[in-house]
Amino acid sequence: MEGLERIIKEHPFFRDLDPRFVALVVGCAKNVRFDAGEYLFREDGEADQFYLIRHGRVALEMVSPSGGAVTFQTLGEGELVGLSWFVPPYRWAYDARALELVRAVSLDAVCLRRKLDDDHDLGYEVMQRLVPVLIERLQGTRLQMLDVYGAARK
Amino acid sequence: MGGSESRREKWLVERDGLQRLLDALREAGYEPIGPRLRDGAIVYDVIERVDDLPAGWTDRQDGGSYRLKRRADQALFGYAVGPHAWKRFLHEPRQSLWRARRTGTGFRVEAPANEAPRYAFIGVRACELHAIAIQDRVLIGDRYADPAYKARRESAFIVALNCSVAGGTCFCASMKTGPAVESGFDIALTEILDGQSHFFVVESGSERGADLLAQVPCREAGAEALAAADAVVARTAAAMGRELEAEGLPELLLRNLEHPRWDEVAGRCLGCGNCTMVCPTCFCTSVEDATDLSGDTAERVRRWDSCFTTAFSHLHGGSVRASPKSRYRQWMTHKLATWVEQFGSSGCVGCGRCITWCPVGIDLTEEARAIRQSDGIERGKDHGRT
Amino acid sequence: MIPEVARVAGTRRETADTWTLELEPPAGQDVWAYRPGQFNMLYAFGIGEVPISVSGSLRDGARLLHTVRAVGTVSSALARLKRGDSVGVRGPFGSAWPVEEAAGSDVLIAAGGLGFAPVRPALHALIARRERYGKLILLYGSRSPEEILYRREIEDLRRRLDVDIQVTVDHATEAWHGHVGVVTTLIRRAAFDPEHTVAMLCGPEVMMRFTVAALRDAGVARENVYLSMERNMKCALGHCGHCQFGSDFICKEGPVLRYDRIRDRLGVREV
Numbered sequence: 001m002e003g004l005e006r007i008i009k010e011h012p013f014f015r016d017l018d019p020r021f022v023a024l025v026v027g028c029a030k031n032v033r034f035d036a037g038e039y040l041f042r043e044d045g046e047a048d049q050f051y052l053i054r055h056g057r058v059a060l061e062m063v064s065p066s067g068g069a070v071t072f073q074t075l076g077e078g079e080l081v082g083l084s085w086f087v088p089p090y091r092w093a094y095d096a097r098a099l100e101l102v103r104a105v106s107l108d109a110v111c112l113r114r115k116l117d118d119d120h121d122l123g124y125e126v127m128q129r130l131v132p133v134l135i136e137r138l139q140g141t142r143l144q145m146l147d148v149y150g151a152a153r154k
Numbered sequence: 155m156g157g158s159e160s161r162r163e164k165w166l167v168e169r170d171g172l173q174r175l176l177d178a179l180r181e182a183g184y185e186p187i188g189p190r191l192r193d194g195a196i197v198y199d200v201i202e203r204v205d206d207l208p209a210g211w212t213d214r215q216d217g218g219s220y221r222l223k224r225r226a227d228q229a230l231f232g233y234a235v236g237p238h239a240w241k242r243f244l245h246e247p248r249q250s251l252w253r254a255r256r257t258g259t260g261f262r263v264e265a266p267a268n269e270a271p272r273y274a275f276i277g278v279r280a281c282e283l284h285a286i287a288i289q290d291r292v293l294i295g296d297r298y299a300d301p302a303y304k305a306r307r308e309s310a311f312i313v314a315l316n317c318s319v320a321g322g323t324c325f326c327a328s329m330k331t332g333p334a335v336e337s338g339f340d341i342a343l344t345e346i347l348d349g350q351s352h353f354f355v356v357e358s359g360s361e362r363g364a365d366l367l368a369q370v371p372c373r374e375a376g377a378e379a380l381a382a383a384d385a386v387v388a389r390t391a392a393a394m395g396r397e398l399e400a401e402g403l404p405e406l407l408l409r410n411l412e413h414p415r416w417d418e419v420a421g422r423c424l425g426c427g428n429c430t431m432v433c434p435t436c437f438c439t440s441v442e443d444a445t446d447l448s449g450d451t452a453e454r455v456r457r458w459d460s461c462f463t464t465a466f467s468h469l470h471g472g473s474v475r476a477s478p479k480s481r482y483r484q485w486m487t488h489k490l491a492t493w494v495e496q497f498g499s500s501g502c503v504g505c506g507r508c509i510t511w512c513p514v515g516i517d518l519t520e521e522a523r524a525i526r527q528s529d530g531i532e533r534g535k536d537h538g539r540t
Numbered sequence: 541m542i543p544e545v546a547r548v549a550g551t552r553r554e555t556a557d558t559w560t561l562e563l564e565p566p567a568g569q570d571v572w573a574y575r576p577g578q579f580n581m582l583y584a585f586g587i588g589e590v591p592i593s594v595s596g597s598l599r600d601g602a603r604l605l606h607t608v609r610a611v612g613t614v615s616s617a618l619a620r621l622k623r624g625d626s627v628g629v630r631g632p633f634g635s636a637w638p639v640e641e642a643a644g645s646d647v648l649i650a651a652g653g654l655g656f657a658p659v660r661p662a663l664h665a666l667i668a669r670r671e672r673y674g675k676l677i678l679l680y681g682s683r684s685p686e687e688i689l690y691r692r693e694i695e696d697l698r699r700r701l702d703v704d705i706q707v708t709v710d711h712a713t714e715a716w717h718g719h720v721g722v723v724t725t726l727i728r729r730a731a732f733d734p735e736h737t738v739a740m741l742c743g744p745e746v747m748m749r750f751t752v753a754a755l756r757d758a759g760v761a762r763e764n765v766y767l768s769m770e771r772n773m774k775c776a777l778g779h780c781g782h783c784q785f786g787s788d789f790i791c792k793e794g795p796v797l798r799y800d801r802i803r804d805r806l807g808v809r810e811v
Contacts, residue, residue, distance in 0.1 A: 260626025
């Protein structure tokens with residue numbers, strides 16, 4: 001547990017988290033690894049875990065109109081993978097696949113959601129960390145959609 | 155600057171003596187260009203005789219309005235400025251820059267002949283002298299010199315005139331560019347009409363000016379004539395049609411780029427670009443490349459352009475300044491604000507042409523005043539109504 | 541200013557719509573003179589002139605490189621030139637990347653799309669005197685994998701142990717296994733000392749604006765961020781008025797401008 005506590009405190013997502021909250025979070029955490037090509041989760045699956053990446057890259061993918069999987073975002077060390085665990089109906093909206101060996105801390109979403117309901121201060125703390133990630137991802141997506149490098153329109 | 159100019163010797167030339175001035179200029183190889191009446195306006199064109207000048211005419215100018223009226227006297231220069239500026243002779247509206255010809259292996263480029271005509275500008279106002287100096291700064295005093303402008307500028311002989319009439323849209327006094335001519339001329343005239351007398355108080359401002367004046371019949375100007383000349387300038391200075399508060403103007407405009415006044419004026423501005431055509435300091439040009447029918451000879455031509463066109467700021471398939479508001483703002487903030495940082499002075503000389511020749515009478519002195527009075531207001535900062 | 545005539549020594553197709561021209565110096569000249577960041581006005585006979593940044597040089601300046609994207613009449617004509625053809629050249633014009641000023645600092649180059657071309661000479665200059673700089677980082681964002689410029693060169697550079705190169709695309713294809721996401725997402729994974737970093741940005745204005753914001757969040761000072769700005773250009777001499785961006789003429793004070801100088805203007809639409 002001690003090792004996990006240190007890992008969580010050092011991860012950018014939970015940096016400077018109050019010690020009593022760290023203890024609560026650790027209770028839902030465990031170390032995991034994925035080999036290259038393995039899925040962290042799949043579209044429409046139950047969003048009952050999410051991941052703090054410690055090492056390795058993860059591709060977020062969706063199925064393109066032509067049928068194959070297309071990556072729309074790559075995440076890596078220090079980043080959070082999985083947001084839908086926080087919002088009903090708690091189902092994944094896309095696939096997340098390890099591009100190489102991935103070491104992560106996996107957080108049990110069912111466990112954590114219960115603790116967030118019980119302790120609203122913890123809930124607010126987690127929300128304050130989650131929303132900026134959401135906004136950054138949304139803004140990045142908008143920029144990708146803008147197609148800024150495209151050839152000039154006549 | 156200061157008192158040294160007033161120490162110049164001043165002479166008196168009779169009205170008819172002016173013909174000798176024009177003739178002497180022609181003999182020296184200059185083509186005199188001066189004010190002439192044409193198409194209901196006083197424009198600049200070739201003049202041969204003193205009688206070509208619009209004697210006995212004056213103008214009434216206001217926002218979007220220019221009318222000629224008869225004077226009670228026969229003053230030769232009894233009017234303010236018309237739609238022409240001297241820039242049309244120094245920085246031609248259309249100029250061939252170079253030609254290129256195909257060769258067996260590629261092409262070669264040929265420089266133009268660059269023979270500059272030698273003009274003598276007759277009746278250049280103080281505001282116009284400043285405008286010419288401003289264009290000098292842009293076109294020959296900056297990083298690169300324009301050879302065609304330089305050649306014409308160096309050969310141009312300037313006969314300046316102290317204004318006896320302040321136009322309805324004039325504000326040179328606000329811009330400190332007139333009405334008295336101070337420097338940058340070869341000869342300066344002040345026209346005096348007093349009962350039966352009609353003469354000019356003249357002075358030379360350069361060696362070639364003095365040489366030319368030596369060929370014109372004149373006598374020393376007495377104290378009375380000098381006082382009359384000073385009085386002309388003082389009367390004109392007191393009769394300005396407009397005023398522009400120039401103090402802190404660049405900073406005022408540049409901190410109000412989102413002021414709602416820009417949207418308001420955009421509702422009136424037609425984007426016609428008249429202001430840029432008549433403004434004596436506007437210098438923007440564009441280039442056109444074309445070949446002849448055989449496709450073996452190509453030419454590049456430079457022509458006047460205006461920042462009011464959407465094509466002016468074309469970039470990557472669109473325009474940086476697509477809205478009329480952004481284009482009006484560009485023109486006014488360039489003229490009155492960013493010009494100072496670029497070239498060390500305001501771009502405006504207070505001649506009022508932009509006000510007179512705007513079809514809807516937009517007045518930049520009024521626009522500047524409106525922004526100054528509500529300095530700091532920004533669009534979209536009301537946070538909605540309660 | 542009259543164009544000089546230069547011969548095309550070779551061309552190379554970079555992507556579907558982009559070519560690099562290799563130019564011999566005009567008659568009477570052995571090498572090309574330029575500073576990284578500057579541009580030339582390239583003239584296609586009878587058609588017109590466009591500003592194209594120098595994208596590199598070969599053999600110590602004996603050959604000049606210009607990467608041209610065919611988007612309009614003139615650029616399409618230039619992109620179609622072949623070895624032995626002639627092109628008119630006026631220049632070089634404009635301001636340069638702060639290659640000298642950055643000595644002693646980490647250098648972070650963030651390029652987007654065709655914006656990699658104008659900043660590539662700076663990258664070459666920095667690598668040529670590598671010992672003068674701290675970390676050297678290149679972040680390159682492209683629309684899609686097929687539009688990555690100078691791919692072979694990037695792959696070669698990656699073999700060096702002293703340059704950190706990260707490439708990302710906005711739109712991936714199924715075959716792409718590299719990073720996907722806007723170029724700003726690469727900043728957090730780059731190791732640099734924000735207080736001693738000089739950043740050189742080149743790409744679409746919106747991309748540069750967001751990249752500046754991300755660099756400022758990371759702690760890079762305004763005086764240490766440089767952008768390459770673009771505006772319509774006709775004469776490149778400061779006489780035609782077209783390229784003005786506030787009080788700066790992109791052909792004279794620009795295209796490379798320091799962020800603190802232009803910060804207020806960048807936020808105003810249609811300036």
